[in-house]
Amino acid sequence: MKNKDNKSIWFPNGKYSKSILPSGKKAVEKLISVWWFFILFIIGIGIVLGVMIYYSAETVVKKIEAESLNQRIFGCLVDDGQLNQRIFENSFNVFEECGLNKEVFEKESLFYFKVSVYNLTDLINEKAYGDFSVDKNCQIVEKISAKKFPECFSRNTWILDDKENELNLIILTASNQEGERVSAI
DSSP: OBOTTSOBOOOTTSOOOTTTSOSSHHHHHHHHHHHHHHHHHHHHHHHHHHHHHHHHSOOOOHHHHHHHHHHHHHHHHEETTEEOGGGGSTTOOHHHHHTOOHHHHHHSSSEEEEEEEEOSSSEEEEEEEEOTHHHHHHHHHHHSOOSSSOEEEEEEEEEEOTTSOEEEEEEEEEEOOOSOSOOOO
16 A cells, blocks of 8 residues: 555555655664663663662661660670679679670760669669760750750669669660761670
8 A cells, every 4th residue: 555655654464654764774773862862861860869869868776776785785784683793893894794895985975875773772883984975965865856966775674683682773875876887786
């Protein structure tokens, strides 16, 4: 079947009109290259948007780190509901006992912990490590919401000593790490 200009046109048997496609191989390549660059452009925009969304998402892990540090310290100080009595010795090294990195607590202000042991009314023993201003910051964060302040976690547990006396163990831990690869553990 021919059209008025004596050129072939599209038929159901698979023939097509030469007038639909540009004449010559270079014209066909130019037509395809325009679509090829359009597809590459769309893919590039998708990759750029994906990277921007990924890196703009804030991941705050301070609370999880503070809870994990608290759990680690509690686990090494308390065994089956009884306090490790070595905590009262001057030679007790909580970093070695709990497997903590001492340098992170001393050189950087990223982590803090305080262990307090009370009998029914009086303070028996207290040890704190890290930036001591964090303790005050934790008290402030309890009252107001602050974005750049450390996240704190406190555990208050009644335990027994070796003479079956009840003791109140309070462990306060804090993390002020902003997503860096520094680990206290």
